[in-house]
Amino acid sequence: MRKTNNVIKIKDFKVDKGLPFDQEYNFAYLDENTKKMIRRAIIKALCIPGYQVPFASREMPMPYGWGTGGVQVTASCLTKRDTLKIIDQGADDTTNAVSIRNFFKKTSNIKTTEITEKATLIQTRHRIPETPLKKKQIFVYQVPIPEPLAFLEPKVSETIKMHSLSEYGAMHVKLYEDISKNGHIETAYAYPVKTNDRYIMDPSPIPKFDNPKMNNSPAIQLFGAGREQRIYAIPPYTKVKSLDFEDYPFDPFKAEHACDICGSKNTYLDEIIVDDAGNKSFICSDTDFCNKRKNK
């Protein structure tokens, strides 16, 4: 559960100010050869939408599971003219987002923003912003487990074969099990998609509510998995379809509430407990979107 916004904001403000640009580092931390290697993997990934390209993941000054894959992709794409936005669970002010943003401020001295439209490069964990992404934006996902077939088949050599031969029938077993147990497809996060009618892809643990935003997006979408050493991508204007059954079509579920702060009825909401009595409140998980709407 997210902490209330104000508390973190005050603290982070101090942290932000306290970290000046450090000239000791190469721009964006990684050395130029590593960036070149990662850019090659990215270009290959863009050429084969949804295909997982192996890359030699570097040690980063943060533990695996904290977005090392995404950070390396971001570092390799960043230029001095970029404006960077970092979100975690939709918010710019959570610990993880703040520490990654500070990392890039310290190592590259670039502009940062919380405003989706103003960003040229956005790194995310678990959400796609409510404000539609646009042309020339690069959108980087942090990915913990890139292999959508891993739950079915533990052997990597075998999953590579299944992808190359489009042997995807077993993917539907998981959805079948969901419907049998719950009467509907229960998978709510990391809901598998087929990209460009070819590769089945794990969209990272975004809520399935966000899945439709990947389809035909004008932005470049890049996925980085640090521990598993994989990069994959969706080029702009690419078809991305969520898996389903003919008689149980994909449903991007949304809570039956409006945001308690901005009143929005069609955004993804976090459920938060607001007092000791256990009262709940629903608010937009995308803090930038919510603030903008509230201030209008």
Place this chain on the structure above:
Amino acid sequence: MIIPILKVTNLSKSYDNIVGCKNISMSLYPGEVLGIVGESGSGKTTLINCLSGNLEPDRGKIIFNINNKETDFLNISESEKRKFIRTDLAFVHQNPRDGLRLNVSAGGNIGEKLMSVGYRHYGNIRSLATKWMNKVEIDKSRIDDLPITFSGGMLQRLQIAKNLITSPNVIFMDEPTGGLDVSVQARVLDLIRSLVNELNLTVIIVSHDLAVIRLLADKMIVMKNGTVIESGLSDQVLEDPQQEYTQLLVSSVLNV
């Protein structure tokens, strides 16, 4: 003239310097059941694994002819081969745990084969799975239960349902009753026999147990040290074995 559904010529497979099977030639016709017998280590599993695509033989030819379409099994691309295995062949393992996903419900296990050949309608998959549970005598109320809650005999029947649901053209079975308690062997065997008759299945079945072969197989081959030492109609071979080894085998088992 009837064309064999499977024709094998001079098939050999060794493991480093251990012979698995050597110079095997045989044919199988549509609707036939072929039994493979032989002592432990004689190469039965090696042979059936080569024929079903689980193992790559060193030499020889395997030709399937299904609906007048010839498939040169050892000379097609891997993707063609895997597709052929998925749609035209089935393999029932001795241990049902090798042929089932234990973390997936009974219905999901049966349905997987359908989904892997393109079924995308939940309701249809579900009703076909129910029909097959019924066919293999598992109560349909168990459709959402995990296989770990099933007895050994039920697991084997579930594996059989999973394999037969897509109407494969050739079915391989490696000691399908071998791992079961004697008390449940008869029931599974009975089930296989009635399915074979009802659906006119084409089967290659490996067994230690000559009684199983006598019950199910039209033809049989006897293996020893990786080679076929005797073959023919099962009735004939069992009644009047020509080879000393077969005579020994038959007399030691059947006349008890």
